[in-house]
Amino acid sequence: MNRFFDIPSDLQHSWLGLIGLHLREALLPVLGGLLLALPLAQLCVRLRWLYPPVLWVTTVLYAIPSLAFFVVLIDYTGQTELTVMIPLTVYSLVVLVPAIVDGVRSVPQETLAAATAMGFGPVRRYVQVQLPIAVPAIIAGLRVATVSSISLVSVGMLIGNQGALGNLLHDAQIYNRPELAWNSVLTTAALAVLVDALLVGVRVLLTPWMPSGSGATRTRKEATAR
Amino acid sequence: MNVLHFVTSFFTDGAHWSGYDGIPTRLLEHLTYSLEALGLAALIGLPVGLVTGHYGKGGNALTLLATAARALPTFGLLVLIVMVAGFGMLPVMIPLVVLAVPPILVTTYEAMRSVEPSPVDAARGMGMRESDILLRVELPVALPLILGGLRSAAIQIISTATIAAYVSLGGLGRYIVDGLYQHNYEKVVGGATLVAALALATLAVFWAAARAAVSPGVRQT
Amino acid sequence: MSGLDSPGNGLNPTVPPVESGRKSQTRRVFGVLIRIDSVTKRYPDGTVAVDRLSLDIPDGSITVLVGPSGCGKTTTLRMINRMVEPSEGTILIDGVDSRQQPVNTLRRSMGYVIQNAGLFQHRTVVDNIATVPRMLGWSKDKSRARARELMERVGLDASFAKRYPYQLSGGQQQRVGVARALAADPPVLLMDEPFSAVDPVVRKGLQDELLRIQEELGKTIVFVTHDIDEAVKLGTMVAVLRTGGRLAQFAPPAELLSDPADEFVEDFLGADRGIRRLSFFSSAGLELLTAPIVAIDATAEQLAARGATEAPYLLVTGLDGRPLGWSEPGGLTAGQIDAGQLLPYGRPFTAGQDSLRAALDCAVLSPTGWAVAVDAEGRAAGVVSQAAIGEAIRGAHAHAHAAGPEAAQKATTR
Structure with missing residues (x-):
């Protein structure tokens, strides 16, 4: 067990240090992705024709292997965290844009009409009505994007140890210490589960009007009850 | 412009078109890995998603399972399995399947749940067997969403199957990994372009499959 | 409305006076x-x-x-x-x-x-x-x-x-x-x-x-x-x-x-x-008056004869027998009846086929208080007053009451 947390000194970080680094490298891109996705999604809601091409472009960008993406970026941003974070930002768009578009579209027309009738301007309506109602869908997207981002950071190890917890994999191989690989995988997975749970908590806090538990199952049962 | 230059020089180099390291061979290898992984993931995700979705039970357990699978880092898993079990197909297949099962499983479950209850009620009232209700009433309606889940799993697999090269196997990842170590960016960019093109082709295949398999009565935007 | 009022659509020709x-x-x-x-x-x-x-x-x-x-x-x-x-x-x-x-x-x-x-x-x-x-x-x-x-x-x-x-x-x-x-x-x-x-x-x-x-x-x-x-x-x-x-x-x-x-x-x-x-x-039992009906081409003698009926109004029909509208007896001049000047006749009911509800509705809707009955082809079959319909309703109730206990027993199973 001791050897499990015995991090080789060449990584220049403690275990907790690696965790902090990992979270930064994984979460900042998702945040950036969200900031990009919000206006992009709104644009797609407004201009329906824009949505399919945006989906195709994000999907193809998403399909570019992370390693290749990193390597191409090294020319511009060097072997830095930024090189890892830029692709992760781009990848998060493929999940976040559809999530926000679907969420905003799921707001019933009557609700929007009611808001307009009450004198909400387009901006206020977006911020105070559409966005809050879209929160569950947006957070569902954030969960997938975050967990996948946390997983992908590890690949950064291949471009000069920019993979935070993933760097343990490198040392595991050169020092032939499998427990370091275990540490990397388990810690990363635990981080992902933790952040995911945190996001669920945020969802519950932000949407007190939603029934807890799976709403779909309940309504269906009720529909067949009588 | 740099990248574009790499792309053209990669594809115009005749040496990249033949032999065991030629594009056709690598493409075929990549396709084989991807199809195998997708097939395995579908074999696990589809039946479980269909049945749980049909009965509407176990949704929470399913979400938990999918979250856990998503949380496992693909690259870390690959290195770990190689270290524990040695080189071979297994270290590649396990991470790819773990990667692909959650989208298939979750979308299939949700697609089945999204089917309107009234046709199911009508079918049951007409005396249709449960298996027929699942396969002939719910599945055709849920199919567009299910295909969407399979498509997203396929794209992730194709992109990620490049890791096979890291453990000395073939596929398009060969160009990327070799290019990285040889500082040959032309190879890296060429390989990435091929992967992206393959992903694009996959999108087209799924689009065509949806056109062919989904009834015109099931309108999906 | 006529659907509600004629549940059988006249499929049973031998309609008893009470139930249709x-x-x-x-x-x-x-x-x-x-x-x-x-x-x-x-x-x-x-x-x-x-x-x-x-x-x-x-x-x-x-x-x-x-x-x-x-x-x-x-x-x-x-x-x-x-x-x-x-x-x-x-x-x-x-x-x-x-x-x-x-x-x-x-x-x-x-x-x-x-x-x-x-x-x-x-x-x-x-x-x-x-x-x-x-x-x-x-x-x-x-x-x-x-x-x-x-x-x-x-x-x-x-x-x-x-x-x-x-x-x-x-x-x-x-x-x-x-x-x-x-x-x-x-x-x-x-x-x-x-x-x-x-x-x-x-x-x-x-x-x-x-x-x-x-x-x-x-x-x-x-x-x-x-x-x-x-x-x-x-x-x-x-x-x-x-x-x-x-x-x-x-x-x-x-x-x-x-x-x-x-x-x-x-x-x-x-x-x-x-x-x-x-x-x-059923409206079959209603006594329909045909005397207050005149055709649009009625002669002066016909008009004079109709003027003496118990109805305060005359129903003018077209040449095909379909109702056109009501008029006061004095307001008609032979050969010069203007269909546009007539009072509307509301909605007619089909005699015998429609129910008393339809007949009553017609009388209530008619500006003259009289309902117009037509035959299956839409030709005027007669007119009936609210009072006459009220009489028929009372009669039907009495009849139903007499038949009631026995009918109720048959219908209620336990």
Whole structure:
């Protein structure tokens, strides 16, 4: 067990240090992705024709292997965290844009009409009505994007140890210490589960009007009850 | 412009078109890995998603399972399995399947749940067997969403199957990994372009499959 | 309105003076097809949806289960085809316990129609209708031929055959739903609020169509609705259920309207049950006056002769005999009658075919207070005053009362 947390000194970080680094490298891109996705999604809601091409472009960008993406970026941003974070930002768009578009579209027309009738301007309506109602869908997207981002950071190890917890994999191989690989995988997975749970908590806090538990199952049962 | 230059020089180099390291061979290898992984993931995700979705039970357990699978880092898993079990197909297949099962499983479950209850009620009232209700009433309606889940799993697999090269196997990842170590960016960019093109082709295949398999009565935007 | 007022659409030519058309069939002795015997449905959480319900559902007629939400009417229906299993009691189909046969065999022997039709959106109209025949092992061709036959039966144009449900209106979808339920020619049809989701005009059309189909095919139909008007219009027998799943009254609609069992039923029937009950009295007994009718080309002598009738107004008809409008006797000059100057005559009723309710409605709507009766071709058959209709209503009530106890006994099964 001791050897499990015995991090080789060449990584220049403690275990907790690696965790902090990992979270930064994984979460900042998702945040950036969200900031990009919000206006992009709104644009797609407004201009329906824009949505399919945006989906195709994000999907193809998403399909570019992370390693290749990193390597191409090294020319511009060097072997830095930024090189890892830029692709992760781009990848998060493929999940976040559809999530926000679907969420905003799921707001019933009557609700929007009611808001307009009450004198909400387009901006206020977006911020105070559409966005809050879209929160569950947006957070569902954030969960997938975050967990996948946390997983992908590890690949950064291949471009000069920019993979935070993933760097343990490198040392595991050169020092032939499998427990370091275990540490990397388990810690990363635990981080992902933790952040995911945190996001669920945020969802519950932000949407007190939603029934807890799976709403779909309940309504269906009720529909067949009588 | 740099990248574009790499792309053209990669594809115009005749040496990249033949032999065991030629594009056709690598493409075929990549396709084989991807199809195998997708097939395995579908074999696990589809039946479980269909049945749980049909009965509407176990949704929470399913979400938990999918979250856990998503949380496992693909690259870390690959290195770990190689270290524990040695080189071979297994270290590649396990991470790819773990990667692909959650989208298939979750979308299939949700697609089945999204089917309107009234046709199911009508079918049951007409005396249709449960298996027929699942396969002939719910599945055709849920199919567009299910295909969407399979498509997203396929794209992730194709992109990620490049890791096979890291453990000395073939596929398009060969160009990327070799290019990285040889500082040959032309190879890296060429390989990435091929992967992206393959992903694009996959999108087209799924689009065509949806056109062919989904009834015109099931309108999906 | 005329549909509501003439439930039988004159299909029974020997209309007795008291009850019109289809309703008279309650006098015929029906066999019992479905016997619900002290059935209770209790859910695991303790709620009781249906409480010791007993009903004998007669063969070859429409039995309507009606009541407010939570009265267990849908649960009762769903227990018949075992979509819901009773907690206690038995349901006998043709004398046999419904649990005797495999559940899917039971269900395939009963048509099932639900609120939003529940069509299979991935199948065309013919293939939707052919579902049960295909399940029963009929060939594809035979099933489709049968489906096309049924499309005609439910009033759907053959051009709809290859369409998908999303290409149909709500009313058309519901017609497909009915056709699908009839496809394997089951003796029983279970209908769960089938017409609730369509607009009133379409609903009326569907109701008339159902009555016609029932006349033609003689199915045993169990029909659930929360709409008492629909229950009264469609039902040969109506079971009113109260919240908590108990039977409040089981009677033919006319009896329900005249003798509600208790306050609950009376409340549920609404304020104007007296007027609505008139739907069940034929207008055949009304004494129609023909003297106050003049043709538009009437001569001065004819006009003078008509002026002396008991009616304060004259009804002017066209050359084809159809009514044009009312006029005061003095206001007409032979050869110069201007149709545009006449008072409107409101809505005529069809003598003998429409009910007293329709006749009264016509008189109330007419500016002169007199109702115009027409024959089947729309020609004026006579006129009748509000007073005369009131007289006929009193007469009909007295007659019904005399026949009442015996009729009630026949209708109420227990």
